[in-house]
Amino acid sequence: MKSLGLQVAEMAKRFPDLRFERSMMSWYGNLQPDDDATLYRIKITYCPPNPPKVWVRRPSLHPEVKHRYSDGTLCLYDPREGEWDHSMLVSQTIVPWTAEWLLYYEAWLIDPEKRWFGPEAPHGRRKLSRR
Amino acid sequence: MPIDVLSRTVLSLPHHFAELRKNIEPPRERREAAATIPDEVRTFLEDQEDYATLSPHSRLTGSYARSTAIHSIKDVDFVVLIDPVDDDDIEPEDALDDLYAALQTMPEAIGRAGLVQMLRRQRRSIHVYFEDEDFHLDIVPAKMPDGIDESLWVPDREWSKWIESDPLGYNKALSTLNADSGEKAVPLIKLFKHWRTVQMQRRRPKSYWLEALVYRHLDRGWVATAGKSYAELFTDLLRSVRDRFQAAYDEDRVPRIPDPMLGHNVAESWELPAFRSFMSRLNDSIGWAERALAKDRDEIDEAIELWQKVFGDEYFTNSSDARRLQFAEWAGSSSLFVTGAGRVLTKKPTDQPTVASRPHNFYGDAK
Numbered sequence: 001m002k003s004l005g006l007q008v009a010e011m012a013k014r015f016p017d018l019r020f021e022r023s024m025m026s027w028y029g030n031l032q033p034d035d036d037a038t039l040y041r042i043k044i045t046y047c048p049p050n051p052p053k054v055w056v057r058r059p060s061l062h063p064e065v066k067h068r069y070s071d072g073t074l075c076l077y078d079p080r081e082g083e084w085d086h087s088m089l090v091s092q093t094i095v096p097w098t099a100e101w102l103l104y105y106e107a108w109l110i111d112p113e114k115r116w117f118g119p120e121a122p123h124g125r126r127k128l129s130r131r
Numbered sequence: 132m133p134i135d136v137l138s139r140t141v142l143s144l145p146h147h148f149a150e151l152r153k154n155i156e157p158p159r160e161r162r163e164a165a166a167t168i169p170d171e172v173r174t175f176l177e178d179q180e181d182y183a184t185l186s187p188h189s190r191l192t193g194s195y196a197r198s199t200a201i202h203s204i205k206d207v208d209f210v211v212l213i214d215p216v217d218d219d220d221i222e223p224e225d226a227l228d229d230l231y232a233a234l235q236t237m238p239e240a241i242g243r244a245g246l247v248q249m250l251r252r253q254r255r256s257i258h259v260y261f262e263d264e265d266f267h268l269d270i271v272p273a274k275m276p277d278g279i280d281e282s283l284w285v286p287d288r289e290w291s292k293w294i295e296s297d298p299l300g301y302n303k304a305l306s307t308l309n310a311d312s313g314e315k316a317v318p319l320i321k322l323f324k325h326w327r328t329v330q331m332q333r334r335r336p337k338s339y340w341l342e343a344l345v346y347r348h349l350d351r352g353w354v355a356t357a358g359k360s361y362a363e364l365f366t367d368l369l370r371s372v373r374d375r376f377q378a379a380y381d382e383d384r385v386p387r388i389p390d391p392m393l394g395h396n397v398a399e400s401w402e403l404p405a406f407r408s409f410m411s412r413l414n415d416s417i418g419w420a421e422r423a424l425a426k427d428r429d430e431i432d433e434a435i436e437l438w439q440k441v442f443g444d445e446y447f448t449n450s451s452d453a454r455r456l457q458f459a460e461w462a463g464s465s466s467l468f469v470t471g472a473g474r475v476l477t478k479k480p481t482d483q484p485t486v487a488s489r490p491h492n493f494y495g496d497a498k
Contacts, residue, residue: 014486015471031473034458036451040473067493075495083491096469096488100462103475104493107459110452112149117456117463121492 001086007046014091018044028057031095033103040102044094048086051079052094056102065105066116074101078121141424142434143360146456147447151438152318152361154446155325161204164264165195169207171241172234172259172268176211182233183214185275192271192298197305199320199342202328206267208256210283210298212275223286223293226272230257234270254288282393297392304391305346312349312356315364319356320345322365322442329443330412334405340398344372346391362438366420373413380410416441428461429478 008020011027018029027044041058053073061068067075076097077083084093104118157165169191177188193208194200211230215221221229231252237259238247249260259268273283274293282300284293309316323341345368348354353371356364379386385406388398423437431454438447458477465477468485479485 014484015473017472033473033475034455035474036455067495069495075493077491078494081492083489088489092486093489093491095473096467096475096486097491099469099473099475100467100488101493102473103462104459107456111456116493117459119463119490119492121494 001048002089004046004048007090010089011091011095015095018042018095027090031099031102033099033106037102037106042098044090044098046090051084051086052090054094054098054101061105062109065108067101067120074098076101081121141360141363142426142428142431143362143424144431144434144438144453144457145360145362146453146460147435147438147449148361150450150453151442151447152321154448155201155321157200157202157204164266165200165204165207168261168264168266169209169268171243172237172270173209173211175237175240176233176270179233182229185212185214187279188212190279190299192302193269194338194342197302197342198317199305199324199338201321201325205265206269208269208271208298210271210273210285212279212283213272215274223291224288226274226286227252227255227257227288230270230272234259252288255285255294295393300392301390305342308346308350315356315359315361316345316349318361319349319364319368322361323368325446326365326416326442329441329446330416331408334402334408336398336401336405336409340388340401343388343391343397347389348372348375350391362420362424366417366424369413369417369420373410373417376406376410376413380407431457 011018011020015029018027020027025045025047027046029042030039031042032039038059040056043055043057044052045055046052053071054076055073061072069075076094100118104116107117108114173189176182177184189209189211190196191207191209193206195204195207196209213221213226213229215226231250234250234257238244243261243263246261246263247259248262249258251258253269256269256271259270260266261268271285273285273296275281275283279299282295282297285296286292287294305316312319320342323345324338327335327338327341348368348371349356353375354364354367359367376386383403385398385401385403387396388401389395390397419437419440423434423441426434426437432449435447435449439449441447461477462475467488468476468479469488470476470480470483470485475488476485479487
């Protein structure tokens with residue numbers, strides 16, 4: 001398991017705009033998945049032994065978008081497949097996956113066919129695709 | 132190499148083509164006019180006691196009926212199925228004159244008195260112009276000797292005889308071909324007609340000739356649709372038409388375009404200079420399309436510019452929505468790199484640090 005200190009230091013190195021607030025055990029900051037995209041204000045909470053949780057704080061997400069849990073946090077990986085564990089750095093997994101989620105979300109918003117172009121694993125089934 | 136492997140190596144820009152297809156569709160107010168006015172006239176004719184028709188009385192024909200109309204729908208055609216009760220040998224001219232006479236009270240009867248500016252006898256139809264809607268109707272009287280599922284006979288004033296015609300059979304045949312082609316035949320006809328409009332200012336081939344060409348090349352299997360993007364399919368169509376016409380071009384003659392149903396040459400009036408101009412435009416566009424298909428993903432701007440030469444930049448638009456959808460689709464099948472600001476890239480940049488995103492799957496259908 002990576003120490004919290006290492007997680008915070010690595011995050012500061014890779015994503016300097018994400019600031020850690022120790023009292024909240026959370027990073028706060030902005031991500032913009034492409035130059036013309038919306039600037040998203042996000043919050044990543046990390047309280048081991050729980051896995052990290054990611055919220056999009058602003059702007060409000062479309063209520064019908066998939067790949068979110070009932071508490072509004074983003075479903076970024078398949079926990080059944082061990083795609084994330086505490087030996088991994090949040091900065092090298094959760095944050096890039098969040099940026100990807102936002103990229104696919106922006107496409108989903110404008111797609112007339114409402115497609116999710118990212119790799120996905122539906123509930124209750126084996127994975128359908130993987131890069 | 133199998134076709135599906137080949138198709139993955141070309142830059143097909145499906146989202147830009149989806150926008151192109153949307154941009155050439157008739158606008159809503161023209162679709163409404165096309166849906167309303169012909170119905171009013173058809174109902175009027177059916178109700179005329181002194182103008183006998185046979186059930187089903189009339190049928191829409193032409194590009195509107197086949198959903199192959201593009202841009203502003205200016206006209207709609209329909210056949211009215213006459214019942215020459217006392218005169219099976221009615222002369223073609225008389226059939227046209229009878230229809231012309233029957234239509235005289237139509238404007239007032241359908242509440243458009245003073246708005247119908249032209250009522251004209253044409254070679255095979257009566258032409259009606261609705262000035263307020265800038266809308267034309269061509270109404271063809273037709274004999275139906277063997278029922279609605281067989282060929283009709285339409286009058287030709289110039290030749291003074293009845294001509295076999297099967298517009299309703301063609302409606303059905305195209306519908307079947309469209310289903311068999313994965314619903315691509317009709318969109319391909321629209322793209323071909325639009326291409327003609329953009330590329331040729333003068334001596335344009337008629338829309339029906341282009342429809343007949345697309346029908347023939349798909350029906351004969353000269354152009355295959357399975358697994359192909361519209362970019363590839365359209366390029367294949369242009370190449371196929373060019374290749375089949377090349378012999379005529381080399382021999383300084385005009386090729387035939389067979390009617391899909393009856394086989395006669397629908398392009399009898401095509402003149403050699405117009406045909407040669409058409410071939411020249413085909414060759415130009417094939418060159419642009421092939422270059423566009425061969426571009427790499429990071430040459431998308433060049434590819435878009437080439438397609439804009441083919442279809443016009445007013446219609447093949449370089450919209451931010453299409454680019455965003457295209458990039459998201461590419462991202463879904465690529466290795467990704469994320470910058471410190473959260474930008475997602477499909478190529479590792481050399482000028483800034485990034486994190487290589489690990490493989491993962493977004494989980495769950497529900498929020």
